[in-house]
């Protein structure tokens with residue numbers, strides 16, 4: 388039989404653009420004997436003392452994610468069974484050049500992902516300054532086409548975007564405004580996971596309850612709730 392698949396794209400340690408994900412059955416099979424250990428760990432790991440404090444699962448070396456699905460399902464099922472109220476963060480790590488596009492596509496695909504249908508998925512990747520600058524450096528994808536004239540790296544404090552809070556410290560007013568900001572950037576992503584056959588009134592109620600609870604938490608501890616963004620600003624130009 389003729390192999391019609393193109394040769395693997397160059398990438399990180401593993402081939403990119405989904406090639407490794409489509410051709411890593413042996414690695415998946417090799418990991419399977421350890422699944423019993425994962426189930427045992429999920430049953431035994433101490434849960435946070437505080438009922439709603441999160442627990443984090445760290446996955447080191449995720450590649451495109453295909454072989455991470457079953458292990459994550461085992462851990463999530465084990466932890467959920469013990470205490471459904473505990474929020475669970477799943478942290479997938481790999482090298483900066485990794486095929487994260489394939490990972491994110493997998494996580495958002497209801498047919499393939501481990502959280503879909505049960506949890507909202509909000510994949511993010513926060514670049515370091517070095518990662519922002521890398522494409523412009525010799526050998527980088529933009530090298531020769533664009534150059535960085537100057538750059539800066541700042542740590543901002545969202546509280547300063549709300550002069551009212553800075554001046555009077557009124558946590559309730561701040562929480563209302565900051566919840567609206569959070570809602571503007573999260574509602575479509577979080578709540579598209581609600582079952583579409585729910586009556587719309589029920590959907591609205593779930594969303595309203597979520598943001599009401601968030602607002603109460605922000606009001607109770609506004610300093611912790613405020614984001615301190617790491618912002619890279621680059622002034623770039625075409626070389627003369």
Ligand SMILES: C[S@@+](CC[C@H](N)C(=O)[O-])C[C@H]1O[C@@H](n2cnc3c(N)ncnc32)[C@H](O)[C@@H]1O
Pocket residue numbers: 399400401411414415418447448449450451454455480481482485
């Ligand atoms: C053999 S692959 C396994 C991928 C996947 N977990 C699986 O089972 O199919 C090993 C992965 O580890 C990643 N890796 C290597 N060194 C790493 C490091 N220092 N930190 C994070 N990931 C690393 C590689 O880029 C590669 O994607």
